[in-house]
Amino acid sequence: MPGGGVGRGRGQRVELLNAARLYLCTDSRADRGDLEEFLDAAYAGGVDIIQLRDKKISAAEEIAALLILKRVAARHGKLFAVNDRADIAALVGADVFHVGQDDLSPAQARELLGPDVIIGRSTHAPGQADEAIDNPEVDYFACGPVWETPTKPGRAAAGLGYLRYVADKKPAKPWFAIGGVNPETCPQVLDAGAHRIVVVRAITEATESRQAAQRLVAALAG
Template identity: 40%
Template sequence: MRNKIIIPEGLYGITGENFANGKTNLECVEAMIKGGIKIIQYREKKKSLGQKLEEARVLREVCRKNGVLFIINDNIDIALLVDADGVHVGQDDLPPSEVRKLIGDDKIIGLSTHSPEQGKKAFENPDVDYLGVGPIFPTTTKDTAPVGLEYLDFAVKNLDIPFVAIGGIKEHNIDKIIGHGAKRICLVSDIVGAPNIEEKVKFLRSKLEK
């Protein structure tokens, strides 16, 4: 079932402490929100479950206080414990239909997709609320091979579901992604690694909102 919660257009924020040049995830999230980002995904691969739970609780409250959607990557248990707005899973994680049984009907499920075939299957799955489309370009944040602009073009033309273009997107190539029709775009290292995240986000938003 498609969720009634609206997945906001614009920039989609993802944490990436190892790309943040010494800034904490909390510092990055607070700055992203000040810059105007309306949805944050907590993605943390290297910390213990206990550390992730503690951090997610703090970030969840920051997002709630500011009216920002809060999504947990992979860890459905943590998403439930902190009452996140939803979870984002990959192709090798639990299938969305099983995730739905765990989190209920009022939470968001996002699914990473890397090809037209995966995108079409996800679009036809009523438990998927939005897609990740990518990685568009080579990226250091994921091991998946880049899919190029062809899949993005397919998604724009054929998948009537919210999707986020992701993977290797930077300030220098975001205009190309916008030009191909993406309405929701994620930059990880380019945002969290910026000297001034708030100003970086505002500048990127100005490109999207022209």
């Protein structure tokens, strides 16, 4: 079994999640061939969670990339996440499994993956945030896109007002702002009440990924 071996228990995963502030989504970087180097640099720069999300690769290629991610995450003592595919998450022993609104429900994911996996949910509107806050199977949720982004073509921006809505709810579980967040826009996100962010291009398109992560960590520190 590809993900064999003793993984982290839920307690350690939850502790790492609660401490997390910077979450990165990346593709497999197949066009660059530098996945392991990139992941090492991102974690070293201060990224707390990395999710592999790549719709262009086969299941076998995704598993191979995730096993690299798992190895690098363990080396840095950080979390790694699988997007959408519960079967692949089970095979690789994922720390975190993330679902969108049109994917498996959190309850279905929990039934398949068991009690130890951290489950996250994407939300785009107040009602979806309310559901995520109240759902006992959701361990964290993402709110956005704050600004329109080519990463999610066709999805309208949720705006800073959405972050203010969620912040006013004072949810006990961690939540992350996503969509167009970078060192320049991070102060607006913080002013709206978010303290955790998910980024894609701010690190994946940077010339120096470690320094890009460090700039985001500095921005989060205010």
